Amino acid sequence: MRLLSSLTPLGQHFSFRLRIVISFQSCNFPRLFTMASSEESLRNTLSQKQSAVDAQANAVRALKAAKAAKAEIDAAIEALNGLKIEKASIEKKLQAVVTGVGGDGALNRESFRQAVNNTLERRLFYIPSFKIYRGVAGLYDYGPPGCAVKSNVLAFWRQHFVLEENMLEVDCPCVTPEAVLKASGHVDKFTDLMVKDEKTGTCYRADHLLKDFCNEKLQKDLSISSEKAAEFKHVLAIMDDLSAEQLGAKIKEYGIVAPDTKNPLSDPYPFNLMFQTSIGPSGLLPGYMRPETAQGIFVNFKDLYYYNGNKLPFAAAQIGQAFRNEISPRQGLLRVREFTLAEIEHFVDPEDKSHPKFTDVANLEFLMFPREEQMSGKSARIIPLGEAVAKGTVNNETLGYFIGRVYLFLTRLGIDKNRLRFRQHLANEMAHYAADCWDAEIESSYGWIECVGIADRSAYDLHAHTEKSGVPLVAHEKFAEPREVEKLVIAPVKKELGLAFKGSQKNVVEALEAMKEKEALEMKANLESNGEVEFYVCTLGKNVLIKKSMVAISKEKKKEHQRVFTPSVIEPSFGIGRIIYCLFEHSYYMRPSKGGDEQLNVFRFPPLVAPIKCTVFPLVQNEQYEQVAKVISKSLTLSGISHKIDITGTSIGKRYARTDELGVPFAITVDSTSSVTIRERDSKDQIRVSVEEAASVVKDVTDGLRTWENVWSTFPHHASAAAED
Amino acid sequence: MRLLSSLTPLGQHFSFRLRIVISFQSCNFPRLFTMASSEESLRNTLSQKQSAVDAQANAVRALKAAKAAKAEIDAAIEALNGLKIEKASIEKKLQAVVTGVGGDGALNRESFRQAVNNTLERRLFYIPSFKIYRGVAGLYDYGPPGCAVKSNVLAFWRQHFVLEENMLEVDCPCVTPEAVLKASGHVDKFTDLMVKDEKTGTCYRADHLLKDFCNEKLQKDLSISSEKAAEFKHVLAIMDDLSAEQLGAKIKEYGIVAPDTKNPLSDPYPFNLMFQTSIGPSGLLPGYMRPETAQGIFVNFKDLYYYNGNKLPFAAAQIGQAFRNEISPRQGLLRVREFTLAEIEHFVDPEDKSHPKFTDVANLEFLMFPREEQMSGKSARIIPLGEAVAKGTVNNETLGYFIGRVYLFLTRLGIDKNRLRFRQHLANEMAHYAADCWDAEIESSYGWIECVGIADRSAYDLHAHTEKSGVPLVAHEKFAEPREVEKLVIAPVKKELGLAFKGSQKNVVEALEAMKEKEALEMKANLESNGEVEFYVCTLGKNVLIKKSMVAISKEKKKEHQRVFTPSVIEPSFGIGRIIYCLFEHSYYMRPSKGGDEQLNVFRFPPLVAPIKCTVFPLVQNEQYEQVAKVISKSLTLSGISHKIDITGTSIGKRYARTDELGVPFAITVDSTSSVTIRERDSKDQIRVSVEEAASVVKDVTDGLRTWENVWSTFPHHASAAAED
Structure with missing residues (x-):
């Protein structure tokens, strides 16, 4: 998250894993920048109402001090209570606005x-x-x-x-040598800013503390002014762009301390988020667990x-x-x-x-x-x-x-x-x-x-x-026909350069050859108009004087057979x-x-992701039903349908509840030796199928070859007994 | 491997990953302990023959020095050559024996x-x-x-x-805190013995160097005596039981040096094989990548x-x-x-x-x-x-x-x-x-x-x-009926003990209660016969005198409702x-x-593991065939069969070779718009099927629902053209 600034070339690649969109405010994203008008006006109204309450409370006190008539004092108190009720109502509205949905x-x-x-x-x-x-x-x-x-x-x-x-x-190792992650930028930039409790040494993410502080203020302290609220929102919005120094200054300004101990905090400093290790026994090859x-x-x-x-x-x-x-x-x-x-x-x-x-x-x-x-x-x-x-x-x-x-x-x-x-x-x-x-x-x-x-x-x-x-x-793109392209040619005249620069000739030649097109064309123009030009050679750390005879710069046409380029990803x-x-x-x-006496948990996983596709229940504990359950289990295994037999004597309703809580989409209940029922989890609909068909029906619906609606319209329905829920 | 000694409780659990059975000798495992008799006799014969060669060579030199008659010298040389040939033949036989299969x-x-x-x-x-x-x-x-x-x-x-x-x-993290691997024994025992090149610091596994030395001697130096050979084999056999000191002594004895530099080596010392890291930012929680x-x-x-x-x-x-x-x-x-x-x-x-x-x-x-x-x-x-x-x-x-x-x-x-x-x-x-x-x-x-x-x-x-x-x-095993068990009961009489030992009473009580069954029954017998007994209290560091009145020891029958035990794994x-x-x-x-002009590589993977199950080749580059290939590809995707289309213009023989080298079991060649051929990789048999059937035939054989033999007997065969290999 802290890497998302446009100054950080790695930001976007790192952003994943780092970002959780800040809070519910961000559903209405602009509120991070400009406060929603309803909130602003509520804060203003609340602030005015608070002043009115304070003024009326003073008035009551003054009347009491002046020993005014009881009726007069009572009337003033009633007015104060009225104002307090109005204030509470505004607070409630404001609370609803700042926490998102309905209070x-x-x-x-x-x-x-x-x-x-x-x-x-x-x-x-x-x-x-x-x-x-x-x-x-x-x-x-x-x-x-x-x-x-x-x-x-x-x-x-x-x-x-x-x-x-x-x-x-591909499948690559997690252990990665430093060179790779140095090139990718992780060794230098994959950091979070950290602060330490100055007494206990406990570590915190600097931005988390600041974020928590701002959110707490915004959501729980209704008394802050609309200007202050706007400031906290602004801080939340720009938090990812703050430097260590700016973050530290904000923490100081707001007086934020260690949440557990209330001790003072250190200045923020970067902590690299990679797990470091060492590859091989020498201790000389640093490595990291890939991020x-x-x-x-x-x-x-x-x-x-x-x-x-x-x-x-x-x-x-x-x-x-x-x-x-x-x-x-x-x-x-x-x-x-x-x-x-x-x-x-x-x-x-x-x-x-x-x-x-x-x-x-x-x-x-x-x-x-x-x-x-x-x-x-x-x-x-x-x-x-x-x-x-x-x-x-x-x-x-x-x-x-x-x-x-x-x-x-x-x-x-x-x-x-x-x-x-x-x-x-x-x-x-x-x-x-x-x-x-x-x-x-x-x-x-x-x-x-x-x-x-x-x-x-x-x-x-x-x-x-x-x-x-x-x-x-x-990558290479071979041309069907060779293509003509214009190329810049810089040809230093070594003899002339050698005479002029002796031992430094090599540095000058290299500097000339390294010129970008724009620079070379400027030199060409200067040489043509002035005959000579000052030229900075960085490896010598000084300017040298280049004369027209020392270098030939031209644009030439060449034939190219392919294009060489770095692919986008x-x-x-x-x-x-x-x-x-x-x-x-x-x-x-x-x-x-x-029975309506308890709330049951259900996961409505589609069969594709359900941990188990099917459970098989003998309705009552009996040898024959268990035998049928085993036959069905074998067919399910052959069809590659993951399933579980539950032969506990628990009531069928409890067993359904248990299986719903795991998100198992289908339950086969064995209640005879010839046919069984299949129950769908969410509708609780049950059909009756023959023992032989059971596995293939479950397989077809699980694999998406048939829908439950289709199955429902094909097979006889089974009305569950009271006990079966 | 070094952990396999019976002294190491962790050995067996660690053995996997550590062990590669030493070498081909171990196919005939006893040869590690007692040398195969043929090898021993060959080594002895070779040694005798070497002596004979040396003696005869001396004889030739002596004759030459004495300027003996040419005929006599020639005869001696001939005898020497004969001996050398015999020696070479024995060497060859020995070489064959020591390297395993046929030389x-x-x-x-x-x-x-x-x-x-x-x-x-x-x-x-x-x-x-x-x-x-x-x-x-x-x-x-x-x-x-x-x-x-x-x-x-x-x-x-x-x-x-x-x-x-x-x-x-289950699916647990790789990063593991130290406490877990301390309990499992890895922190203390998951080590290999290491030696360092004393000049360059390069690290080697100590046992590898010793093993290489022994194997090299055994396999390449045919001149070593059978006693020496037996010794090297013994060292290989007991290598896993050698301590660091013993391993170091052997390395010194054999004069083993760093293989790359010939520099001397350090003494062996243990190196923990876990990748170490640190969890969290404090640096106080060591962790390891799980072994x-x-x-x-x-x-x-x-x-x-x-x-x-x-x-x-x-x-x-x-x-x-x-x-x-x-x-x-x-x-x-x-x-x-x-x-x-x-x-x-x-x-x-x-x-x-x-x-x-x-x-x-x-x-x-x-x-x-x-x-x-x-x-x-x-x-x-x-x-x-x-x-x-x-x-x-x-x-x-x-x-x-x-x-x-x-x-x-x-x-x-x-x-x-x-x-x-x-x-x-x-x-x-x-x-x-x-x-x-x-x-x-x-x-x-x-x-x-x-x-x-x-x-x-x-x-x-x-x-x-x-x-x-x-x-x-x-784990718990609940008994259907409670079971009666005899339990030892030690009841110290605190009043008596308090009078006798005052401040030390607590230590004595604890020591009495901590007695194992055998010790307690001995004390009971002694108290009954002698009325008193000396008893060592370790927390006091001395003996105390226990009298009969101070403790009651008995065996009582109790009812137990379940058995509590640690499962085996x-x-x-x-x-x-x-x-x-x-x-x-x-x-x-x-x-x-x-054509017989080159050797082609094949992987005979069963469809279950083959990286791709099927390739689809249009026989020649043409719009119609490519369209058919795409239709087949779509059916294969729907059937969940991984496949690849190869539309390069390469000869069909080359494309088959390419696909064989990846171990792809089936190739569908599109050579018409109505029917195609399916080729099986190992037999190179080809059948002809309709475009509509192609995917399902491949699916059935891939999923093991049909064998290739069955398919082969069902569909018309296709005789490949010369170009198709």
Whole structure:
């Protein structure tokens, strides 16, 4: 986040993982810049009302001191109470405005999140890592159902992107030598600003403390003036652009102290977020745990280009672990120290960013939030993707194609399309070299979360590695016919230069040859008009006098057989853990039990991601039914449908509840030896099918070959008994 | 490997990853202990022949010096030459014996390995990581086809183990805090002995240098005596049991120097093989990159047991990266610094290690190499698994079940069953707590490679984490009826003790209560016979006199409602990278091109693991054929069959060769708009099918629903034209 300033060439590439869109205010983005008029007028009214209350309270006191008549005092008190009620009403309105939705929205979000996380942790979707050793902040395990969801999400990612698009998948190590991450810029720039409790040494992220302070003031202190409120909002908006010094000055100005101890804080200083280690036994080869998987692809560009028959465009992909040594992780599963990334690097000719399959996605429509709409205070709105590309809102077809594919990927997983938007980076969020960048943001109880970054990074990364490694990472376009091009030719006359500069001749020759076209043509003009020219030779640290006889500068026509260029790269980068967490929130709901006496948890996962596709229940504990359950289980295994038999004697209603809470879409209940029922999780509809058909019906619906509606209209319905819920 | 001594409780668990069975000698394991008689007699004969040659050479010199008659000298020279020829013949025989197979076996293995690796690297199955920065030893990337093979192997592993056996899969971070690896023993014991070049500081593994020296002597220096040869072999055999001092002494004794510089070497000292890092910004929480995935499962035992309804047995599984900071990695893809492990921890009641599905695998027969056979000089032989368990060769049914499942897993991947054996650990290889341990070893050009370790580790790991974390990792068995058990009761009489010991009373009480059963019963007997007894109280550091009135010791019957115990764990642990490398070697072969003018490379991967299942070739470049190819491609995508279209104008023979080299099992050639041919890679048989059927035929054979033989007998055959190879 702190890297998003346009001064930081790496900002855009690093932005993913770093950014969680600040808070709910940012849904109405312009409020970060100009305060919404309702809020401003409410703050002003509140301030006036406060003055009126104070004045009336003084009046009451004065009447009491003057021992005025009781009736008079009572009337004054009544007026004071009236003013207080009016003030409370304004406060309530203001509270509602600053916390977003209807006053207790924040509270609802908190309690919703609590309910989801309780269920997730109780059913072992995830577990705080190393729990028996009191855990480590920012590290989580996926337990059995979470692990199954993750593996389904990754399998679908591979199907949807790698296989369908014929991408070249690679698998590189996490341990990475320093040279690679020096070239990419991570060694120097992948930092967060940190402050320390001056007494205990506890570390905090400087921007977090400032952000918390401003948010706290804005949301809980209704007495601040509208000017002060505007200032805090401004600070929140520009926080990512603040230097260490500016951040430190703000912390001092607001008197912010260590939250746990109230001790004073150190000045902010940068802390590199990579886990450092040492490769081999000598201690001489520093290494890091990779902060992203992309670099492994960039350094292999040459081989991959060759593998692709030296043809562009092509895409390479990688799924793997990445690491960030967060200063103080918060926000649970959303900001962790180790996470799975899935990244695509699509290499393309910078002169042709069209995409042959763009028409496949051009008709998709979804929430987009272009830069201009953010700046002018509008909201995200539904835009057809074809229109966004045609109008130039989205920079090019390839970028647009990936936006469309990401939309399809996320919604097929079960992300609610009404809580998914594509937000374009603002100018100050984007690196100077980036052509365009859009984030797929998903709304969760934490706000809008950046889950996929889709960026046109131009040639930046390949350039950087070409420069540092000395290996040209370039592509070639062979011309059908040789093409004539004009080339600048600088020909130093060594004999003349040798006579004039003796031992320094070599430096002068090199400096002449290194001139850029503009400089050379200026020299040519000067030599032609004046016969000589002053010329600065940096390796000598001084000017020398170049005469017309010493160098010949000309433009010549040459034939070229090919064009050599550095490809542009379009990078969709997926934070798998974040997507999964948002999916958990979007899939979760509660519904009353049949008796209405308790609330039951359900995850409405589509079969594609459900951790288990089907449970098999013998209705009562009996040898025959268990035998049938085993037969069905065997068919399900043969069909590759993950499932579980539950032969506990628990009531069928309880078993359904248990399976709903894991998001299992189908339950087969064995209540006879010839036919069984299949229940769909969300509708609770039940059909009756023969034992032989059961597995194939579940398989067909799971694989998307049939819909439940289709099955429902084909098979006889089963009315559940009271006990079966 | 150095950890395999029985003194090292961690040995067996660490053995995997550490061990590559030393060399080809170990195929005939006893030769490590007693020299094969043919070799010994050859060495003796050679030594005698050398003496004879020396003596005869002296004789010739003496004759020459004495200016004897030419005829006499010539006769002596002829005799000398005869002796030399005899000596050469013995040398040749000895060479053949020491290098294993027929003299140039080692050479053949080298050149075979070279051929496989050339193909693997050229076709980007793997790439040395960070190549453009000159790479890092022991780090490799999987390129596109390698990555696809890996992903297929892992998907099949998940299907074969996790889904079919209903295992609880978890996914834990690589970054691990020190406490966990301190408890597991890795912080203290996961080391290799290292020596340094005293001038340059270059590091070497001490045992590698000693091993290389001995092997070099044994294989290349034919002049060494049979006693010396026996000594070197003995050193190789006991190398893993040598202490740092003993290893250092041997290195000194043999005068071993740094291989690159011939400089002297330091004494050996332990180097911890974990990549160390620091978690969080404080620098106060040391962490390591996990050296195995197993610990993540052990620390979650309590939650997983609960998730499984507090029932045993159950298995948990994890696939993930593991890290070993090797001192100086060699053996290419087999010994690397980062690798993928797939581990299973099957938790079972130590009193009942039967397995309900053992009968499913009992009839399997394959190469097994029990401990006794290794010690008595026999070879691995085919043993039915049921027999091995029944006779107690394999310790228990659950261990046997997993051996069988591992056999099925590896052979279905394409591992040659004749080059796969299950070798039991020798007593000195196994940790003291382990009940039994078998390695799945696969023969490759590097020798027999340990690829899967299958160990019954008893309760060691759960005990260790219980002790260090303070969280009991135990299971409960509820009794149907309460059971009566006898329990020792020690009841100190505090009043009497207080009078006698005053301030020290508490120490005495604690010491009495801490007595083990045997000690307490002895005291009881002594008190009854003598009325008093001397008793050492360690917290006081002295003996005290205990009288009969001071303590009551008795055995009482109690009712118990459940048994609390620490489960045993049976651990199959898979080195995925090693399995894949062996699979590459077992799948690779060369065959002449149709013209016979060149050798073509083929990988005979089964469809299950083939990186791409099918290629689609339009026979000639033409719009219509390309259209048909696209239609087929679309059907293949819908069927989930990974494939590639090759529309280059290259000859069909060349395109087949290219696809064979990637191990693609099927090629569809479009040579008309109505029907196409499908070619099977290994037989080169071609059938003709309609365009509509093509995808489903390939799908059926790929998914194992039909065999190629079945397809071959169903469809018309296509005789290929000369050009099509």
